[in-house]
Amino acid sequence: MAFDGVTIAGIVDELKGKLIGNRIYKIAQPEKDELILTVKGSCGQVRLLMSADASLPLLYLTEKNKTSPMTAPNFCMLLRKHLQNARIVSVTQPGLERIVRFELEHLNELGDLCRKYLIIELMGKHSNIIFCDDKDMIIDSIKHISGMVSSVREVLPGRAYFIPKTQDKAELLECMVDKTTTAEKMAAVLTAKSQPVYKAIYMGFTGISPCIAQELCYRAGIDADLPSTELGEEALGKLLSEMEGVAECILKKQFYYQVVYENGQPAEYAAIRLSSYEQEQVRVFESISALLEYYYAEKNVITRIRQRSVDLRKIVQTALERNVKKYDLQRRQLQDTEKREKYRVYGELLNAYGYGVAPGTKSLEALNYYDDQMITIPLDPTLSAGENAKKYFDKYQKLKRTYEALTKLTKETKEEIDHLKSISTSLDIALKEEDLVQIKEELIESGYIRRKGSAKREKVTSRPFHYISSDGYHIYVGKNNYQNEELTFKFATGNDWWFHTKGIPGSHVVVKADNEELPDRVFEEAGRLAAHYSQARGQEKVEIDYTQKKNVKKPNGSKPGFVVYYTNYSLVIDSDITGIELVE
DSSP: OOOOHHHHHHHHHHHHHHHTTOEEEEEEEEETTEEEEEEEETTEEEEEEEEOOSSOOEEEEESOOOOOOSSOOHHHHHHHHHHTTOEEEEEEOSTTOSEEEEEEEEEOTTSOEEEEEEEEEOOGGGOEEEEEOTTSBEEEESSOBOTTTOSSOOBOTTSBOOOOOOSOOBOHHHHTTOHHHHHHHHHHHHTSSOSBHHHHHHHHBTTOOHHHHHHHHHHHTOOTTSBGGGOOHHHHHHHHHHHHHHHHHHHTTOOOEEEEEETTEEEEEESSOOTTSOGGGEEEESSHHHHHHHHHHHHHHHHHHHHHTHHHHHHHHHHHHHHHHHHHHHHHHHHHGGGHHHHHHHHHHHHHHGGGOOTTOOEEEEEETTTTEEEEEEOOTTSOHHHHHHHHHHHHHHHHHHHHHHHHHHHHHHHHHHHHHHHHHHHHHOOSTTHHHHHHHHHHHTTSSOOOTTOOOOOOOOOOEEEEOTTSOEEEEOSSHHHHHHIIIIIOOTTSEEEEETTSOBOOEEEOOTTOOOOHHHHHHHHHHHHHTBTTTTOSOEEEEEEEGGGOBOOTTOOTTOOBOSSOEEEEEOOOOTTOEEOO
8 A cells, every 4th residue: 555645644643742843853765765864952852754765755754764875865865965964844744735844943054044845755766855945946866857758847956846636636725724615526536437436536536545545435435446427415425524524534633554464465555544444453543653663574574475486386376287288288188088989889880891891991880888879980990890999999099098098197187287376375364484494495406496515404494374263272274285194184183173175275274172062153263264265265155174183184105295084174264364363
């Protein structure tokens, strides 16, 4: 999720309380597009992180510091020259634009008091940090944007700074100024063209994100996907009332900072209450900086693991594609062997009725004594009936041998595909770098990766997920095939319960029963965990097989994590694990 204008309004409110009147003590540029300002004053010492990274622009207060390069970049040196010990006079946001403007007061070389502006634009790939003088002329910027790059606005030293109006959007807060025309203006924006209501909101008003647009529709009791031109007068009135309510909260600084979880992972955040989510899906924060630091740290962990697992994913995907092609070819070849029985019947019928076939005959009609139907047998006119029979028996034997060989090969290929899919699922489940160690080892032992020289096996520190059910029972989830085997055959005892998605690669889930009869809710929660940690994650209906551990067996010579069972129960459930307690 990217910054929206409402979140930035919350940031500005916090920065006003923490920074105004204090002085910039230190300026660092640890990354190409990132600054850290250390500010000291009545608030003590705080650090302000501002990043214009195209993929992840950020602005929040933090206690953490970063290592800076030995030689400071030119932009950092320029800011140190002008802004070292500068006092922060104001922190403002134009409307609900994704822009924060810092007004700074400092003494120049002659001792005269001067004003400068440091502006951060948090606009995705167009993000930038721009340094301007008191006349809004650009002194420099962390990114230089020439006319070759943007036809809308150049961001270069000596150019005038202005906010580009690339989209014709209404300002929600401006609509609140004149109450007599507010409703009329807002209604005109929403119904300008036919599109889903939630889209009309975030496309029509500056600073409103799709998430908040969905929330507004929910509060107003409107279907978010309803065409905006079909809004009735009553529905439109309710929506406008809710929008005015959000605007009032922003103007009165009544923010509510929360992160929303879906499937156990942070999915959204907002600076207003998201009432469309259940309370157990929400984590509330006292400050927007604490929220942003937490949210993006969590997201960064997931992103970093995805990056670290890229090579492993590529190996698995390549092997999977190769085996799928092989499997399709083998199945087609296996299908061709289905006519083998026909050739056997031809041979037998020729041996039975061929004595009357004249030389040069091209076919023979005979009664098939297997089904009492007449059948026409093609003949090679240059061969005798006996030689034609032998020819058909040879074809039958060849196809029979091919069928037997392909049946075995096809089974092996299908098992390899299932194995690779299970490894792919393990990569999706991995949350930490140590979770990748066992997956890599499995790929090495399966022959997909060659162990380098005399390299030893890496130490395994990853452990299965450990959950506590609502009724206090311990539930364990394997993160990969090795952990699945250990859970099922070494950790679980005979009367513990075992769960797995039906016919879909996924984790083994074990509930420690302690020889007790489990409540129904435990079965449901374990089923959700099995659905969540599988390829069916995100689906609303997933079929789960469950049985006691004593009914689960491992065939000799089978792949890691592969099991069979012949006695089981089934349930159909969703894959949402919100509310199930994860033990750290």
